[in-house]
Amino acid sequence: MSHPISFKESGLRTVRMEQEAIGELLQRIDEDFERACELLMNCRGRIVVVGMGKSGHIGTKMAATLASTGSPAFFVHPGEACHGDLGMITVDDVVITLSNSGNTGEMITLIPLLKRLGVPMISMTGNPDSALAQAANVNLNTGVKQEACPLNLAPTSSTTVSLVMGDALAIALLERRGFSAEDFAFSHPGGALGRRLLLKVDDVMHSGERLPIVSEGTLLRDALLEMTHKGLGMTAIVASDGTLSGVFTDGDLRRSLDHELNMATTAIDEVMTRRCKTVTQGVLAAEAVHIMEETKINGLIVINAEQKPVGALNMHDLLRAGVV
Template identity: 60%
Template sequence: MGQADTPSPLRESALRTLQIEQAAISGLQAKLDDGFDRACALILACQGRVVVTGMGKSGHIAGKLAATLASTGTPAFFVHPGEASHGDLGMITRGDVVLALSNSGETAEVTALLPLLKRLGTPLVSMTGRPHSTLARHADAHLDSGVEREACPLDLAPTSSTTAALALGDALAVALLEARGFTAEDFALSHPGGSLGKRLLLRVRDLMHEGDRLPRVALGSPLRDALLEITRQGLGFTCVVDAEGRLAGVYTDGDLRRTLDHHLDLRDVSVDDVMTRPGKRIGPDVLAAEAVRLMEDSRITALAVVDEEQRPIGALHMHDLLASGVI
């Protein structure tokens, strides 16, 4: 391993690449003009979908941008420009907006779409590195993603240019997201299978134990009854309810350890004497992720779930949160 202050040639190359690409992204700030506003306005007014297209490396960036738009409130999909000229153009309608990426702005497969888009009357937003290119000149709005040079030492392989296009595409998606008032819950609805979706969609009522699985004893019960209920339900605690069925407190595994530390004769102890009052509780419509935070902050593994009158209606255990993927 080399000394920390003497980077290897490989790391020196990597540092140069990162510096060039960082400069490329920074340079985009000066290129943002009213074309960006026009692009956003066209997409926000779109009654159909944003059709994103690009060839080669720009096509890969276009595919990612289409996915980002679709997951942040702007319906979008990718169309390969070569395939569009051979039948897939039928996927584009008058109500759509086309977003075309090409660093040169002269990519033949992309510019070949221009007459067809004009005939359809479909608005075109272009993202190119050359504001005076064919694609830029014929677009209804142009986004300038130009860079001074590629990170490739031959100045040939798309590197800085694709990084800049990716960053500018993200800027477009975020601007549209904010303009639409897109929320975290909206995001979760488009990601129901992922861990983020689970954290944002699952509620306590979706995971809680209820009915016969709810551990519960009455105030004044002998401690042995509470212990039997904890053992029977296997959730590590039991609710203790008053005569009206409201939660008066909880008795947990931790409370049992404290009871034993005081050397009490368990045969003569009432649950009232050793329970935790008033006990941590949560509502059924609270996000499961909020239940995780409450448990972690309180250093507990289970919660009583109560209704508006503070009557226990369920019990939630950390294992349920783990099994659901919320954690």
């Protein structure tokens, strides 16, 4: 009696087979792929993705990825399309049809209806001789030699290849459109992703009465009172014209105590850090995080175009805002 294959062996076999299937896609990013991208770029309406069964699940994800990367799209179930939802498709749209066989009954039913509308169609099939491929303006070959399923029945490698081809389309369109991180954030305003990409230092910083700030010549003890009162562990120091001269932090205080300086007679100018790290008003809070992590500091002064401090923030503020 033969021993059953181990879970590990089965898993490794599946990954290798799907990896090989994806590798074969490299030869298929060709003129047809470029033609498909041109159709999608020139779409004046929406990209409509249609698929049945497992292909439908891939189609749902594909539509979501397109929509969140600057190419308005939605998914339509072919069964529902035949019973009223076809009205969601307009002459300005482009349709992407997914079917490994290219001959799925519910999908074939849509061909004359789409032709009647004159809607451009991109098919993604594993059979270039199928009805869907022949009816399409462009066919993208997503065929595989064998499914990862040992019975060669359950859609596995074929759905993975379709998923990757869909991602390739979405990213190609994203890059051609010049889609930015901020554009992406507007499609994802909720949760940590939106906060990380949309929040600016202006939204987080302590400003106005809450900004710790003293003038050059201020005694060290008075600067400490300002730091304690504002509770940020630092204070900005400004020159007579209001521009930033430096910063004094908890770290500077520890170094001052090591030198046994007299707080009642020492001016803040003698112990402050000049040429300190700052961040400009209006930049993303995520950039402030990067600066702090890279320089291993816990706080930043926010300055305006005139080099005058307008705010201050520390890592705790960014943590509370959900940027970190």
